[in-house]
Amino acid sequence: MIGHTLHAGRRALYPGLRYFSETPCGEIIEDVLERTDYPRVTKQASLYVHWPYCLRRCSYCNFNKYIPKDNNDHVMTECLQRETETLLQLSQVSCITSVFFGGGTPSLAHPSTIAAVLETVSRRAYLSDKAEVTLEVNPTPAGKTKLEDFCRAGVNRFSIGVQSLKDEDLKILGRDHSPHQALQTVDEARRLCPGRVSVDVMFGRPNQSVESWENELSELLTVCDDHVSLYQLTLERGTQLFKQVRGGEVTMPAEDVTAEMYQCARRTLQQHGFLQYEVSNFARQNAVSHHNRSYWKGGQYIGVGPGAHGRFVPLGEGGVLREARTQTLEPDVWIREVQQRGHATRRRIQLSHLELLEEVLVMGMRMTQGINPKHWESFSPHLGLHEVFGTSSDVQELIRSGQLILDDRGLRCSWDGLALLDSMLPALLVELQRQMSQRDDRADGRTKRSSDPQ
Ligand SMILES: C[S@@+](CC[C@H](N)C(=O)[O-])C[C@H]1O[C@@H](n2cnc3c(N)ncnc32)[C@H](O)[C@@H]1O
Ligand SMILES: C[S@@+](CC[C@H](N)C(=O)[O-])C[C@H]1O[C@@H](n2cnc3c(N)ncnc32)[C@H](O)[C@@H]1O
Numbered sequence: 001m002i003g004h005t006l007h008a009g010r011r012a013l014y015p016g017l018r019y020f021s022e023t024p025c026g027e028i029i030e031d032v033l034e035r036t037d038y039p040r041v042t043k044q045a046s047l048y049v050h051w052p053y054c055l056r057r058c059s060y061c062n063f064n065k066y067i068p069k070d071n072n073d074h075v076m077t078e079c080l081q082r083e084t085e086t087l088l089q090l091s092q093v094s095c096i097t098s099v100f101f102g103g104g105t106p107s108l109a110h111p112s113t114i115a116a117v118l119e120t121v122s123r124r125a126y127l128s129d130k131a132e133v134t135l136e137v138n139p140t141p142a143g144k145t146k147l148e149d150f151c152r153a154g155v156n157r158f159s160i161g162v163q164s165l166k167d168e169d170l171k172i173l174g175r176d177h178s179p180h181q182a183l184q185t186v187d188e189a190r191r192l193c194p195g196r197v198s199v200d201v202m203f204g205r206p207n208q209s210v211e212s213w214e215n216e217l218s219e220l221l222t223v224c225d226d227h228v229s230l231y232q233l234t235l236e237r238g239t240q241l242f243k244q245v246r247g248g249e250v251t252m253p254a255e256d257v258t259a260e261m262y263q264c265a266r267r268t269l270q271q272h273g274f275l276q277y278e279v280s281n282f283a284r285q286n287a288v289s290h291h292n293r294s295y296w297k298g299g300q301y302i303g304v305g306p307g308a309h310g311r312f313v314p315l316g317e318g319g320v321l322r323e324a325r326t327q328t329l330e331p332d333v334w335i336r337e338v339q340q341r342g343h344a345t346r347r348r349i350q351l352s353h354l355e356l357l358e359e360v361l362v363m364g365m366r367m368t369q370g371i372n373p374k375h376w377e378s379f380s381p382h383l384g385l386h387e388v389f390g391t392s393s394d395v396q397e398l399i400r401s402g403q404l405i406l407d408d409r410g411l412r413c414s415w416d417g418l419a420l421l422d423s424m425l426p427a428l429l430v431e432l433q434r435q436m437s438q439r440d441d442r443a444d445g446r447t448k449r450s451s452d453p454q
């Protein structure tokens with residue numbers, strides 16, 4: 001989803017860099033460096049920390065996870081701290097706005113590991129007491145008993161992988177908990193962090209019908225807190241489920257059935273007071289996830305741990321371009337690299353201005369509020385949102401057909417359009433590429449004219 005870099009191979013020079021420093025998180029001091037045409041760079045970021053271990057492999061999952069051979073908590077903790085320090089220094093980020101411990105199964109980590117990483121962040125950057133600190137939890141009895149200690153370590157939001165409330169479905173998915181254990185974990189998390197508990201649920205599961213999904217959702221709504229993430233089960237190559245489906249052992253619901261499940265869930269959640277704020281995310285009482293929202297708003301983020309990815313400008317190395325960075329995948333190799341050179345960045349790609357705008361577009365359109373003109377302008381000061389999309393006949397057609405809205409509030413999907421976002425993005429991206437290239441041609445023309453012999 002976010003690791004995706006559009007046109008990663010292409011390189012183009014940023015027209016310039018405007019550098020904003022922050023004191024410490026709020027006030028922005030503008031300090032124009034070099035040329036004048038580049039979106040602002042701030043000294044704030046969110047932090048993602050990847051815990052790469054799971055007790056077993058769920059049948060559908062292709063995330064970066066490994067079954068631990070032995071307990072290496074101590075060395076993992078040291079390396080997560082070291083990589084956090086290094087990347088904070090490399091990025092010169094002085095304010096961390098949210099922290100997300102994801103995985104794998106980060107609830108397998110010792111609470112002291114979580115505390116140690118947060119302590120490192122606080123030592124090296126500003127981390128407000130109020131900053132959102134989320135931990136993903138597998139709802140097993142062992143996970144549940146550690147929740148209180150995780151809170152003491154500094155976690156103030158839990159994201160619980162409930163996935164399904166049907167025992168037989170959890171078995172097909174290869175989960176190691178029952179629906180009852182999941183509900184007990186949600187209860188305990190709500191007791192500890194009222195209003196700050198999210199549940200992840202997957203739909204489009206093998207043999208699932210719309211009717212059974214509706215019943216399951218109703219049950220979920222009686223127990224959940226104020227945040228729900230609904231993910232359509234994706235059949236990932238290389239997983240056990242993929243093989244089972246290909247071998248005919250398991251049948252996935254047809255596309256029109258999963259589309260109906262999605263629409264039915266959106267309606268039901270709305271009726272229960274949840275606002276959909278993103279393709280897969282719903283919140284009531286304003287319990288939106290700050291961490292996820294900062295990704296969708298094109299904020300900088302630092303990723304530490306095996307396979308984590310990040311998006312930031314390495315100001316500390318003299319960098320001026322935002323980079324897409326990925327850390328080494330395999331934990332033992334990652335540990336060695338962190339011990340040797342302080343971090344294990346395996347891949348770094350400088351994003352051109354166009355690539356950055358493509359990401360801002362793709363991520364921003366996932367939010368129901370879409371992209372407002374000011375948000376766009378902070379990344380594209382010289383080519384406004386209406387200039388890019390206002391004149392395109394393809395975009396006009398999407399507006400006429402009721403899928404897209406472009407007005408004073410910006411560009412966004414309609415209710416129906418959000419479900420069809422993937423089919424709309426190619427037209428939007430083509431328009432962006434066309435307008436950016438015309439703009440570069442005009443700028444080149446001006447440069448050429450001004451350097452013509454008099
Ligand atoms: C990778 S898991 C990590 C958290 C934790 N280990 C768990 O399983 O709950 C994060 C979320 O990704 C979602 N996910 C993983 N694989 C998926 C797939 N193939 N299709 C859709 N969602 C998936 C699940 O809903 C899960 O809660
Ligand atoms: C699958 S989402 C689950 C979020 C959950 N539903 C919630 O509301 O808290 C996990 C979060 O971690 C981020 N994430 C997952 N894997 C990552 C990775 N390898 N590097 C950086 N961020 C990652 C996702 O972008 C997202 O923000």
Ligand code: SF4
Nearest residue numbers: 054057058061103104
């Ligand atoms: S879904 Fe979660 S618990 Fe299952 S294998 Fe993937 S990361 Fe591990």
